[in-house]
Amino acid sequence: MTTKHFFIKTFGCQMNKNDSLIIADLLSTSGYRQVNDPEIADIFIVNTCTVRDHAENRALSYISSLKKWHNDQRILIIAGCMAARLSSELTKKIPYVDLIIGPDSYRKLSSYLNTIFQKQTRIIDVVSTEETYCGIHPGISGIxxxxxxxxxxxxxxxxxxxxxxxxxxxxxxxxxxxxxxxxxxxxxxxxxxxxxxxxxxxxxxxxxxxxxxxxxxxxxxxxxxxxxxxxxxxxxxxxxxxxxxxxxxxxxxxxxxxxxxxxxxxxxxxxxxxxxxxxxxxxxxxxxxxxxxxxxxxxxxxxxxxxxxxxxxxxxxxxxxxxxxxxxxxxxxxxxxxxxxxxxxxxxxxxxxxxxxxxxxxxxxxxxxMLGKKYEVLIEGLARNGSRGKTKGNKYVIVNESMMPGDICEVEIIKIVGHTPIGRIKKQNE
Ligand code: SF4
The missing domain is CATH 3.80.30.20 (tm_1862 like domain)
Known part of the structure; x- marks a missing residue:
């Protein structure tokens, strides 16, 4: 069997983003490969949110735009909280959806995909509520x-x-x-x-x-x-x-x-x-x-x-x-x-x-x-004029030097632009 590729689009909170990592981990372990371009994907997973009306409408309008992407060789999956809330109702709104899956059923994704690829059937599973995803440890490449x-x-x-x-x-x-x-x-x-x-x-x-x-x-x-x-x-x-x-x-x-x-x-x-x-x-x-x-x-x-x-x-x-x-x-x-x-x-x-x-x-x-005070900052990445990091107090700070993600530096706040503190790195002898 040739390797099938999947693409995930995530809406909603950090919990949902984390669930997308779990989905990616489960599918990668089953031999599927994640891609960043939906055009080369065989499987499109939209991980949805339902916590507010606005979040749900955004997800629905995004999914509606996938009609052009979908064909007989491709599988569209609606996952997450909106899938759990609307369940079979979604098949009326999105008649071309292949799989509707709630946030606690992702372990079954790979077997559902096999069935759908073989039989071109539609599956709805939003009932499980016991799952904790024990033993699933998605790898992360960042800091x-x-x-x-x-x-x-x-x-x-x-x-x-x-x-x-x-x-x-x-x-x-x-x-x-x-x-x-x-x-x-x-x-x-x-x-x-x-x-x-x-x-x-x-x-x-x-x-x-x-x-x-x-x-x-x-x-x-x-x-x-x-x-x-x-x-x-x-x-x-x-x-x-x-x-x-x-x-x-x-x-x-x-x-x-x-x-x-x-x-x-x-x-x-x-x-x-x-x-x-x-x-x-x-x-x-x-x-x-x-x-x-x-x-x-x-x-x-x-x-x-x-x-x-x-x-x-x-x-x-x-x-x-x-x-x-x-x-x-x-x-x-x-x-x-x-x-x-x-x-x-x-x-x-x-x-x-x-x-x-x-x-x-x-x-x-x-x-x-914060002006004039010093903070320990963990650098997360580059910013337009230097690097971006976070204090222990969860405040984002821009540092006026290029640093590597993961660097830890002592930063003195020298000015505020908008709401963002800008700092300079304290050298060891200062
Ligand atoms: S019911 Fe909702 S708002 Fe209340 S604690 Fe639980 S998740 Fe939070």
Whole structure:
């Protein structure tokens, strides 16, 4: 049999990008070869996202454009969360699709491909929800990598589709995770981010998240270790102390706030209050004064009043996040919040823009505070006027010299352009 080639287009979050690496690893092991040009591919995999309406529409319009690419000799696969959500419905929208596969069925990809190539049939498999992809360790050629420690989520925030398309939370065996981290370190990876919808809920046999984190920091020689995402309700002192006591764990916490109003938080089923959240931030800053904190915020949740929106704004101004991902509320079918009446689009748009403007000012102020200070920076690649790297606090910095990816340098911030700190490398004798 001649070698078949596959091309993957990925939409969505880091978890999806990681899943694309798993797909590539599984197919490469089965004798398929990945290519960067869809025109020479026999198999086109679109790994989709459904977390927001916009993400789904983008994926659908992209897939519609593949009609010209598809023919009897070629296979089109729709994978990921949108495949799981829409399942057979997709065959009406995209009649030429050959395989619709959910995020937990990728181990069966190769056997499905054999069947489709032989029988020119269509397959839909979006039902499995137990998979953790234990034993799959995609190789990485760069210096940063993501390692998924768990899949799915059992929290059922009222606006979120994840538990419906990725199933309930389940954790990978700790030994398998350690093995993957060690393999990556051996191939030159310097920074690893542990991934999960709520990493703090990691639980495998006797291991909880803070124990796993401590073990990875101590048993592997990873230079920078990060983790993403922490649900505020589950991040405790134990994990904060592990971060504090291990120099190779970056003191950066991504803690989605979502709203500053207690009534809206309750409607969102977030299981914490604004006061609890504020106390948690205080605790982190008390234990680790140079910790950086980023967040996610949803604007315009159904029934959010102007006063409740202003409670979010007030909290944003008080906490001063180092970074924030801000979104308009997007109703997702099946979720509890989809039953609520939406706010007018114009109101949501105005509120979101105001929040973005305020947060941008905060980021600018924070960047300016970096002026004259020194940071350890891990170089990730070239930039237009030098190199691009990241501080332990997850802040991108441009360095005015050409450095190699993986270099670690002490950088003094000398100016700010836009929101980006520009630095010069401190020489050893300075
Ligand atoms: S914690 Fe909530 S928002 Fe995050 S993935 Fe789970 S259900 Fe969705």
């Amino acid at each position: 940063t990598a993501y390692v998924s420690i768990m899949r799915g989520c059992s929290n059922f925030c009222s606006y979120c589709i994840v538990p419906y398309v990725r199933g309930r939370a389940r954790s990978r065996p700790a030994d398998d995770i350690i093995k993957e981290v060690k393999n990556l370190v051996n191939t030159g990876v310097k920074e690893i981010t542990l991934l999960g919808q709520n990493v703090n809920e990691y639980s495998y046999q006797d291991w909880n998240f803070s124990q796993l984190l401590n073990r990875i920091a101590r048993e592997t020689e990873i230079f920078n270790l990060r983790f993403l995402t922490s649900h505020p309700k589950d991040l405790g002192l134990q994990t904060i102390e592990v971060v504090k006591n291990n120099k190779n764990i970056c003191p950066w916490f991504h803690l989605p706030l979502q709203s500053g109003s207690n009534r809206i938080l309750k409607m969102m089923n977030r299981q914490y209050t604004r006061e609890y959240y504020q106390n948690l931030i205080q605790l982190i800053r008390k234990e680790i004064p140079d910790a950086t904190i980023s967040t996610d915020i949803i604007v315009g949740f159904p029934t959010e009043t102007e006063d409740e929106y202003n409670e979010t704004i007030e909290l944003v101004k008080t906490i001063k996040f180092d970074d924030a991902y801000m979104y308009r509320y997007s109703p997702r079918p099946k979720t509890r919040a989809a039953r609520y009446k939406n706010l007018p689009e114009s109101v949501i748009k105005k509120r979101l823009q105001n929040l973005i403007d305020i947060q941008n000012r905060i980021i600018r102020e924070k960047s300016e505070k």
